[in-house]
Amino acid sequence: MAKKLFDYQLDETVDGYFLLKDSEVRIAKNGKKFLAINFQDTSGEISAKFWDASDQDVDHFQAGRVVHLHGKRENYQGNPQIKIQQMRLTHAGEPQDVQQFVEHAPLNSDTMQEAINQYVFAITEPNWNRIVRRLLTKYHDDFFNYPAAKKNHHAFAGGLAYHTLSILKLAQAVSEQYPHVNRALLYAGAILHDMGKTIEMSGPVSTTYTLAGNLVGHIVLIDEQIVEACQQLKIDEQSESVLLLRHMILAHHGLLEYGSPVRPHIMEAEILHDLDELDASIQMMQTSIGHAEPGTYTERIFAMDGRNFYRPLHDATKGDQPEQGD
Known part of the structure; x- marks a missing residue:
């Protein structure tokens, strides 16, 4: 089974198909274009930067398109990030239905x-x-x-x-x-x-x-x-x-x-x-805690004053309850 975005651990190689939820053209300090990207699948979304983007790259990698990504899972200022090594649009016969990558509410x-x-x-x-x-x-x-x-x-x-x-x-x-x-x-x-x-x-x-x-x-x-x-x-x-x-x-x-x-x-x-x-x-908080390993902190949540939250080792959300006598 193909890995989801948040299945990848820190420094692990990322290789799979993901949706470009966001892809915004920005200008770097050196004056060159880059794309500020958010990759998405049903596990959530992780940001990335596509440096030195050509006009063709800007035209190809638009929000709402599915891409094949090869890169590396990193952290930047306490938040998960993908270092893009290679990226291309999907070919015929590869996943292209955006609905496969969209997260849905727990209830229908x-x-x-x-x-x-x-x-x-x-x-x-x-x-x-x-x-x-x-x-x-x-x-x-x-x-x-x-x-x-x-x-x-x-x-x-x-x-x-x-x-x-x-x-x-x-x-x-x-x-x-x-x-x-x-x-x-x-x-x-x-x-x-x-x-x-x-x-x-x-x-x-x-x-x-x-x-x-x-x-x-x-x-x-x-x-x-x-x-x-x-x-x-x-x-x-x-x-x-x-x-x-x-x-x-x-x-x-x-x-x-x-x-x-x-x-x-x-x-x-x-x-x-x-x-x-x-x-x-x-x-x-629930979303961020779900992406953190027990005993670690979540990424910083911008909308909550940039705070991060600790996920206890014995986390009730995954049934990790202490043994009798602990």
């Missing part, structure tokens, strides 16, 4: 759809329920297929719905612990909070940001869709219920410098922000 779309629908039933406020149903229907296919991010948390096919479902499960636990929380509002906000990423991003393969994503962003994009849904459904967009729902979306990044146009000013908005942060952080 049908399972996630059924689970999320149960939470929709619990949104008892009529305006919120109608708006959520309208937008879930409108963006259904992309919502259950897109990643939740290009690079950091839940950056895999189906990651958007998986992240949403994770937050809903956390929201259910919080609302059971704290009965005064408006469960229906929290569920509605959780389902819609990242739905704008279906407009912000290009899709699950070699994900890029769309023009609207770069210039407007997913928070404003889905807020616009909520207003449009209100107009179509004949709901007063200035009613308190709609303004509360819009606030949930607009405030979910928590801070102005993180992209929210307003900070949370209702309890449910603060909870949604906290749960969003919690789920994203756990996913990033």
